[in-house]
Every structure is written in C-alpha cells, then in structure tokens.
Amino acid sequence: MADDDRPEDPGVGRRGLVSWLACGGAAALGVALGAPAVVFVTSPLRDAKTGGARWIKTIPESALAANAARKVTIVGEERDAWTVRKDVELGSVWLVRRQGAVVAFSAVCPHLGCAVAHEAGPSPGSLDGARFACPCHTSAFDMDGKRREGPAPRGLDELATKIEGGFVWVDFRRFRIGVTEKAELG
C-alpha cells in the first residue's frame, strides 16, 4: 500500500493539536508575564525625561555685586533610569546682575561643550567691554549671551531665575551642543 493511501493515525492528529495548544499557551503566558516587566523597566526612563521646572537654590542675592558676573556650581539631585543621587554637581552657570535683574547663562559652550570663562571689561563695576569667552575654539559672547565670534552655532543658553528667601534660584537645564537651535536634553 502506498504511504498516501494509509489512513491517518488519529494519535498524530491529537499530538499535533496538543503541541499547537502548548505553544500558543506558552506564547500567551510570555506576553502576560513580559508586559508588566516592560512597564517596570521603562517607567523610570519616562520619569527621568519628564519636563518641568527644576529650581535650584544658589547664592544669596546679596553676594552678587551689581554689574558683575559670578560663576556658581549647581548642586542638586541626579536621576537616571533607576537611581536618585542627592547633592551631585550638576554643572555650573554664570549669574549676571544687571539693572536690578539677575540673569543666568549655562556655562557650557554651545559649540562643543567646554566651560566658558568671563572676561571683565576695562572699568571695574561696569559690564562695558566685558564678555564671555570659550578657551577651546575662541568663541566669544557678549554679556547678553549673544554670540559675537567663533564657531559656536548659537549664543549662550539662558536659564530662568527667581529671587526667593533672599537667594537666587535657577531653573537648571542642559541643552544640546553643536546645533543652532536651543534644544533641551531629555
């Protein structure tokens, strides 16, 4: 008798069905167990990228002389996907007091990320002739943060400030370097 003429073994059909159901069940179980795991793993990442103000207390307002710039270190909480570390140096900003207002600029050069320095002008107590300068590739910025020379693709990144309880607070953020638009890092 030719193989094709043999009646189908009913046991083979049942085994195939059982095997198919077992595979399907395992796949469903995998999805059921895997879905919560994905949420658990990705949720801290989403939290770390949440925007919103991040106010950091810096120096007393009285410590900032009129028409002067002062560099301050920003210390705060550092969050990554799974951990929170307190009192971490997050970066630094330049504070400038001008006409009664306090302005803050990121100290990170928007070209390739070097730390910009401040160069005082010829007259003490005046911002005339003063500027910010980057030592890496000679970009320079005026006291309003505008780019004046060098390869930096944009001016210094300004940060929001407020005075509260006699202290200068800065809404600290980081921005992409090497691009013309001011774009906050997530």
Ligand code: FES
């Ligand atoms: S990093 Fe500042 S000019 Fe290049």
